[in-house]
Amino acid sequence: MELTNFSFYYSNSVDNEAVGAIAYQNSGNTFTGVPIHDFDMNLIIIYEREVDEPVLQHAIISGEHCQVMSVGMGELQEALFTGQDSMLLKCMMDGEIINDKDGRLAVLRSDFLGFAGSLREQQLFVAFAHFLRKYADAKLHMKSGRELDAYQSIIGGLHNWAEIELIERGIHPESAVFEQIIGLNTPVRKLFEELTESTETLGQRIELVMLAFEFSMTSKLVDCSAVLLRILKSRRMPWTIQELMQHPELEPVSSELPLMLRKLVYRKLVKEVSAWKETTLYGYEHIRYSIEY
Numbered sequence: 001m002e003l004t005n006f007s008f009y010y011s012n013s014v015d016n017e018a019v020g021a022i023a024y025q026n027s028g029n030t031f032t033g034v035p036i037h038d039f040d041m042n043l044i045i046i047y048e049r050e051v052d053e054p055v056l057q058h059a060i061i062s063g064e065h066c067q068v069m070s071v072g073m074g075e076l077q078e079a080l081f082t083g084q085d086s087m088l089l090k091c092m093m094d095g096e097i098i099n100d101k102d103g104r105l106a107v108l109r110s111d112f113l114g115f116a117g118s119l120r121e122q123q124l125f126v127a128f129a130h131f132l133r134k135y136a137d138a139k140l141h142m143k144s145g146r147e148l149d150a151y152q153s154i155i156g157g158l159h160n161w162a163e164i165e166l167i168e169r170g171i172h173p174e175s176a177v178f179e180q181i182i183g184l185n186t187p188v189r190k191l192f193e194e195l196t197e198s199t200e201t202l203g204q205r206i207e208l209v210m211l212a213f214e215f216s217m218t219s220k221l222v223d224c225s226a227v228l229l230r231i232l233k234s235r236r237m238p239w240t241i242q243e244l245m246q247h248p249e250l251e252p253v254s255s256e257l258p259l260m261l262r263k264l265v266y267r268k269l270v271k272e273v274s275a276w277k278e279t280t281l282y283g284y285e286h287i288r289y290s291i292e293y
Helices: 003-013 073-082 086-094 104-113 119-143 147-168 187-197 202-224 226-233 241-245 251-266
Strands: 018-025 041-047 056-061 064-072 096-100 271-273 288-290
Touching: 018 086, 018 104, 041 073, 041 086, 064 073, 064 086, 073 086, 073 104, 073 119, 073 251, 086 104, 096 104, 119 147, 119 202, 119 226, 119 251, 147 187, 147 202, 187 202, 202 226, 226 241, 226 251, 241 251
Parallel strands: 041 064
Antiparallel strands: 018 041, 018 096, 056 064, 271 288
């Protein structure tokens, strides 16, 4: 279908609250089991805030099977730096902007593809937090004798490690990150082969990979926490967790802040301040975080 048909559909069927739309057209018509590839066209309609329209619709437009997704601008931005929504990611990277009310979608895509602003720092922060969480899960499973659960966590951790390696090289991670790292000088693929193909016992393989995890976390912690460390240094007054979560650069990664803060405190890279001038009832005091100058 010609994209002009979709532009016509957009102008006649979408309300004025929409910021714009992106269309991704498939070339084949075979069933793959992947939603974005099983429709002739995927249409992403972006709104300023929360969406009042149905989030997902399947429709026939001008004789073509179409998947129409409505998202808020915030949701789209989050999907881009986390890489968790393959449909939004694919449409943003390879689709065509068919409507852009004030040029924001074009700027957003340009910034995304070029890792502009703090986007790279935010992506590293999230990928490392997921990596750290998978390591902690695997460690807990191993202590409880749950080797298969630990194995599953380690596989997920390797996926996150691969994401970090890609972002460090200026490559946006997609769903098939193990394919993306082929040919790169990275330990992730070798560790994956060691975990899945070695003749050692499962427990021995897991312990070996966890040692590599520990070394990698130590060496990458500062770089992957750059966005948080920079903001902590931006003022002399210590920060509460609430203040950090509401900071414009940290708000998109706020769900990962508690874990990363505790890790940085544990590694003595961030100082925890438990006493402050303010007083409240029942001896309640906010914990604040700072970096010594």
